Amino acid sequence: MRRSVITHSFVRERLGQVTCVTSVTAMRRKSFRQMSCPIARSLERVGEWWSMLIMRDALHGLRRFDEFQSNLGIAPNMLTRRLDALVEAGLLERRRYCDRPPRHEYVPTARGRDFRPVLLALLAWGNRHFAPEGASVVIVNRHTGAAVDPVLTDPATGHPIDGPDYVTAPGPGAGVRTGQRYAAAGPTGSSLRNPGSRGRKATSRRK
Amino acid sequence: MRRSVITHSFVRERLGQVTCVTSVTAMRRKSFRQMSCPIARSLERVGEWWSMLIMRDALHGLRRFDEFQSNLGIAPNMLTRRLDALVEAGLLERRRYCDRPPRHEYVPTARGRDFRPVLLALLAWGNRHFAPEGASVVIVNRHTGAAVDPVLTDPATGHPIDGPDYVTAPGPGAGVRTGQRYAAAGPTGSSLRNPGSRGRKATSRRK
Numbered sequence: 001m002r003r004s005v006i007t008h009s010f011v012r013e014r015l016g017q018v019t020c021v022t023s024v025t026a027m028r029r030k031s032f033r034q035m036s037c038p039i040a041r042s043l044e045r046v047g048e049w050w051s052m053l054i055m056r057d058a059l060h061g062l063r064r065f066d067e068f069q070s071n072l073g074i075a076p077n078m079l080t081r082r083l084d085a086l087v088e089a090g091l092l093e094r095r096r097y098c099d100r101p102p103r104h105e106y107v108p109t110a111r112g113r114d115f116r117p118v119l120l121a122l123l124a125w126g127n128r129h130f131a132p133e134g135a136s137v138v139i140v141n142r143h144t145g146a147a148v149d150p151v152l153t154d155p156a157t158g159h160p161i162d163g164p165d166y167v168t169a170p171g172p173g174a175g176v177r178t179g180q181r182y183a184a185a186g187p188t189g190s191s192l193r194n195p196g197s198r199g200r201k202a203t204s205r206r207k
Numbered sequence: 208m209r210r211s212v213i214t215h216s217f218v219r220e221r222l223g224q225v226t227c228v229t230s231v232t233a234m235r236r237k238s239f240r241q242m243s244c245p246i247a248r249s250l251e252r253v254g255e256w257w258s259m260l261i262m263r264d265a266l267h268g269l270r271r272f273d274e275f276q277s278n279l280g281i282a283p284n285m286l287t288r289r290l291d292a293l294v295e296a297g298l299l300e301r302r303r304y305c306d307r308p309p310r311h312e313y314v315p316t317a318r319g320r321d322f323r324p325v326l327l328a329l330l331a332w333g334n335r336h337f338a339p340e341g342a343s344v345v346i347v348n349r350h351t352g353a354a355v356d357p358v359l360t361d362p363a364t365g366h367p368i369d370g371p372d373y374v375t376a377p378g379p380g381a382g383v384r385t386g387q388r389y390a391a392a393g394p395t396g397s398s399l400r401n402p403g404s405r406g407r408k409a410t411s412r413r414k
Binding site for chain 1: 245260263318324329332334347354363367372376379382
């Protein structure tokens with residue numbers, strides 16, 4: 001993903017004897033690719049907001065250009081760019097389904113399917129904070145019909161990782177800068193604990 | 208979040224007898240605010256990529272403008288805009304820590320702290336797919352030192368929600384369009400199952 005940053009420059013044009021100076025808003029793009037942080041790298045690959053919603057729709061079963069376009073209300077040239085970027089990043093696979101005329105569909109890859117927890121975490125957060133009229137979409141247990149507010153847990157222990165036992169720490173691929181950042185943040189800086197947590201536990205029943 | 212889309216317009220200026228016509232790149236912004244989808248609404252509020260990284264740093268203990276700027280390498284005017292947007296969206300609280308000169312720090316609110324699972328899901332996905340040289344940052348169990356690859360689970364059952372028992376479905380606040388979309392997607396369209404899942408279970412030990 002390359003971030004768009006607005007910069008200002010001045011364009012000078014000589015038109016006869018008059019110099020016309022116009023402020024032009026241009027796009028400078030910043031890449032997160034050089035950052036070692038896995039969050040930054042993930043953002044680099046997913047592209048931008050449209051990509052998130054395209055992945056949402058692809059994981060919801062949409063396949064064809066027209067389906068994405070009509071569901072998202074996205075401009076065709078933007079949709080083309082985002083689909084190309086998602087194919088390049090390995091989240092979607094382009095498959096030809098018609099030769100004449102050539103038509104392709106876009107199918108989530110294993111990496112793309114593995115992106116679902118990010119979208120579900122966003123969904124859950126949105127439902128908790130931005131759905132005053134009630135959630136538009138919910139995760140439900142198919143058997144009980146109960147709405148689910150998912151929690152990130154440690155598969156080894158079943159404990160939620162926002163508990164006191166979990167921290168982020170430099171990994172085997174950490175560079176000097178990451179190590180320094182963690183050293184500077186101190187022992188509490190890397191805690192995953194949410195002081196405002198409602199004490200969610202993976203094994204407790206939701207109220 | 209408002210997406211930036213580049214459009215072109217032409218600015219005509221009369222300078223004496225000369226009409227200067229300059230192509231100007233302007234920003235048109237598309238808002239996701241009107242969408243009922245909780246993912247789109249979340250993206251609307253978080254703003255854009257920089258906001259994600261600012262929240263990452265704020266949840267990591269950074270508080271002051273200079274700290275964010277030096278860690279992110281972000282332009283000051285962009286940082287100001289993103290901090291303002293995060294305060295407005297209720298993820299950060301601005302607190303004055305010095306009167307002369309006036310200086311503020313930015314502290315995550317309950318809503319901002321609750322955003323952490325989204326970042327951790329992104330971190331885990333990034334580590335699985337974009338860290339060929341080894342993860343730069345990992346989640347670890349503070350007691351055992353074991354690296355954790357977190358899983359989204361149903362707190363009521365302890366089961367991962369990428370299993371066959373969980374689906375997304377229209378919620379109490381769903382509009383007509385959401386209902387139609389789900390009806391069109393059919394019964395499998397809303398499944399959360401990841402066919403490429405490694406059969407992760409909340410209670411199984413990581414390999």
